[in-house]
Amino acid sequence: MHHENLRQGLALAARSFYERGWMLGTAGNLSARMAEETFWITASGRPKDLLDTEDFVSVNLQGEVLLAASGRKPSAETSIHQVIYQHIPEARVVFHVHSIEANLCGHFARNGQLRLPPLEMLKGLGIPDSEPEIDLPVFANHQDVARIAKEMDTVFAQAIPPVPGALIHQHGVTAWGGDLLSARHHLELLEYCFRYLVQAKALAIGVQA
């Protein structure tokens, strides 16, 4: 996709996530890979409902800034996007958002894994089983973002997550895909799972496989 359209696509996605309450108060960041070694990422601290093309910074896979409008710095969480692009060649778009449900679900995790509900909808995350038993990786949050990225790097070097996403406890979820649309679908499906788990817990019904 043309670079201009890629940034417009990211800005449109951010606005829709903002309207769903997933990117309030400048929370979250979005990126899209351009060439093999570079990606656009949202500038740090920008309002996610009002992004324009100047609110994207071009960086390489080492996180070095290639292009930035004056006063714009790359997202403070750029290192997390780097780890995903480095380990998962199919990932071309990465969305990180902060929903209430994702943050509640972190409390349901055991040993760094959140068991997803055994729903047919997991098919959209690449799991075609009728009674899927899938665990989403959950990482500890650290004020030092590089430490979160390092822990992700270590885990991803062992195994890529079974679905295109990962949770950071008390922080938010990150989902990825091969293009803008598939990254959005993956994020929506994970968020659906989180809402399901929170509501199931509220109803005190067991959903663990």
Ligand SMILES: CSC[C@@H](O)[C@@H](O)C(=O)COP(=O)(O)O
């Ligand atoms: C609302 S503060 C949230 C930030 O600390 C961070 O977690 C976040 O997602 C946005 O950081 P940013 O540097 O704007 O990309």
Ligand SMILES: [Zn+2]
């Ligand atoms: Zn964040």
